Amino acid sequence: PIYSTKSFLLNPNKTGIIAEYKRKSPSKGIINDISKVQDITKGYENFGASAISVLTDNQYFGGCNDDILNIRNEINIPILRKDFIVDEYQVYETKSIGADLILLIAECLTQEEVNNLSQLAKNIGLEVLLEMHSENEIEKINENIDIIEPFTEQLNNRFKWFENTVNYINQDFGSIEQFASAYEYFGFNYDEDNKGWWFREWAPNAYEISLIGEFNDWNHQANYLNRKDFGVWEIFLPDSIYKNKLIPFSKVKLKIRGINGYVYRIPAYIRRVVQNEDSSFDGQFIPNSNFQWTDKSFKCNLTTSKHPIIYESHIGMATEEFRIGTYREFADNILPRIKNLGYNAVQLMAVMEHPYYGSFGYQVSNFYAPSSRFGTPDDLRYLINKSHQLGISVILDVVHSHSVKNLIEGLSEFDGTEIYFNGHHPDWDSKLFDYGRI
Known part of the structure; x- marks a missing residue:
């Protein structure tokens, strides 16, 4: 059956997310060349994805048409064939391998090519997703691109909001980098x-x-x-x-x-x-640190290693004793064992301060404070420095999606009003940040 991507995206019981599967990319290199496409895409569907995007380009993304053929009968949501579609043959091919819609990249196609390819796709029962990178490219939308057409006004508003926001930040704060510091x-x-x-x-x-x-x-x-x-x-x-x-x-x-x-x-x-x-x-009050770093020669291996091997750990639970462990204990006692086991990266949970220890650090209250349960900020620096000396990269597991609703410890109603949040996370009973606020 042909699934309507537009209907799935607008379905309130779905996430509205088109989840993507690809093995590699020109910028990141190998991403995942081990897992089966069936397992990954079925997982996307099980967790509420509205559609699946599969890259079939082999040279740059390691994909193939068989990826879509292998999952068509396994999942019951729309499949987007994501490729550089420039020829009518590719449109027919997309239909034959079982995809529900194609991607047209406006920047790579003329107005006439967009019209012809989208018309052909619609005639054979495919939907069309048009990828645009500038406001001028919106003009290439036509009556065959029914996924986006009803939202032209909203798209225009998004482009204008983005441009106005960037201009505001640059004028008043100098740059986005300065604004983020x-x-x-x-x-x-x-x-x-x-x-x-x-x-x-x-x-x-x-x-x-x-x-x-x-x-x-x-x-x-x-x-x-x-x-x-x-x-x-x-x-x-x-x-x-x-x-x-x-x-x-x-x-x-x-x-x-x-x-x-x-x-x-x-x-x-x-x-x-x-x-x-x-x-x-x-x-x-913590003054500026005088910690002496000795890891100048360390180079992060996460971008150069084909397969980073990551050891995920919780500082407080890393000891064998029935107590809370510390940054320095982890550095001196646990890191050497991680190194000997062959790992080249360590991911630390619960780094930012949180009032409820049982939350595993996922209900953060103080986003610039390393948890004092495990030691001082310099103790955390000691751990990172020691890790780098052993050739191990450090990933800090930070949580920016939500925060505790606590009034005294957290940011909720900070000045008497909600200046940081605009929603509630029912699963965590926590506050959701207002990402649209500047």
Whole structure:
């Protein structure tokens, strides 16, 4: 049977994802030349994919027509033949091997070629997906491309939103790279010229913010932040006053007055968080690290190795004893064993701070703080340095899709309103980030 990709993509019970299978690519080299296409694509279907994309180009992507022939009777969702379609013969071939739709790349085809190939595809019962890279290419859409045609206005809006957003970032922040380096601006950052620490926080809807902690005896009236542009608040702590007060690992918090009154929050860009005996959490001031790296000669093998062999591990559970392990114990005791077993990469779970240990680190509260359960940030640096000395690459298993809903430990209702989130993750009972916000 011919499956309608448009219907499957719009089906609310599906994910709306076209999941792709390919063995290699020109940029990444070998991706997966071991698993069977039937196993991978069936897994995609079982986990809710709306359609399957199979690359049949052999020279650049290691595919073949048999890949589609082998899965046609195994899966019950649409199959896209993804290839460089430039000839009518390929359209007939696509139909004969059991695919449901073809991909036409607008950049590679003239308007006439798009019209002729899409018309032929429709005549023999295939749907057409048109890949476009610029707003000008939208003009190549025609009545035969019924998958995209109803959404022309939305596509135009997406292109315009993208262009406007990039222009806004470049004009106000210099570049996307600078925009993504907020950690070098927010939180605690040392000013060599003025000899002191700047502390900054983004809380656009706050009425008042004070920095409190052991350095000022938790006096909420001692260090009020000043409101600047773009919802940024800041305060400067000169060495002449605070050098012997704002000491390493001293505890800090924010007291914020918002629409919901006064609340206590851990700074969003804090680099260390600790749990107290009463189970509450505090941020800790961490100065710039003086850790001495000795891995200058190390070269990451993940991009050069044909088959990275990855050892996935949880620092706290890596010991044989009934207790939480540490970064340094893992470095000294576990890494040599991983090396001897033949692994060339280690993937570390639960690196970012999380209030509930049983979540395995997948309900993150503090995204710039390595979990203090396992040691200090320098202890983590020691682990990474030791791993590199052994020729082992390190993959940090970070979670950017959702965050804890906790008010005190996390980012939820940070300034009295939801400035970071716009949804709820039912499986994890956690908050979903608002990725459309700038």
